Amino acid sequence: MPDRDTAAAVACNVRAARTRRGLSLDRLCERAGISKGALVSVENGAGNPSLSTLVRLADALALSVSDLLDPPGTEGIRVVRADSTEPLWTGPAGGEVRLLLTTPGPAPVELWRWRMLPGELHRSAPHLPGAHETVTVLFGELALTVGDSEQRVPAGATALFHSDTAHAYACGGESACEFLMTVHLPGPHDRR
The missing domain is CATH 2.60.120.10 (Jelly Rolls)
Structure with missing residues (x-):
């Protein structure tokens, strides 16, 4: 996932979902089965999370992987090339x-x-x-x-x-x- 815009969207979406659910970094790490360093890296937009990490975070936050990847505010008809x-x-x-x-x-x-x-x-x-x-x-x-x-x-x-x-x-x-x-x-x- 080398794209900076995607990394920024993931960072924003994970942090927002964690905050909405009242989860600490430690609690989300426990639920997702990932290290705290990996989560901090994701939330700072500095990481390059694997597909497995994205799936684990999405599952732990009861979201889809797309919910983590999509830029905030994506609405209406969506055509994906x-x-x-x-x-x-x-x-x-x-x-x-x-x-x-x-x-x-x-x-x-x-x-x-x-x-x-x-x-x-x-x-x-x-x-x-x-x-x-x-x-x-x-x-x-x-x-x-x-x-x-x-x-x-x-x-x-x-x-x-x-x-x-x-x-x-x-x-x-x-x-x-x-x-x-x-x-x-x-x-x-x-x-x-």
Whole structure:
């Protein structure tokens, strides 16, 4: 996340959400499972938080990742160009993931675009209780692991799974894999 404007938006949004919820730095660190140094760096706009850190902070603050990334005051119709979002993860072979947008409301849905190259793997910590994801493979093959179970998802197929357990995505073939992922975050009454 090298963009200064994005880092400034994350800093402002995390600090504002923490303050609204009456959380100290220590309490938010405990809830998110991150170090105090990492949180201070994020809130000062000086850090380069990983995708995992952003997800942990969003979950701990009961927000979407987009809520952390969007500049304050984003309203109305929002059109997101493919080249207008910064990659939030870059794989060792050049794959990347971009968060395109998040729907508003008490049970938001995040839309992500992933491109993974052969040999790339991304592990994800469990999300909030009650969260689930869908992945639709546009081309290539995705190796999806949820808990101890792996499933191959070919081009043109969609998979649905509960993402409140550890899960991982990997390019499952000899060519690139591209997929769209939605993360369905639980509303206040949907949490198990």
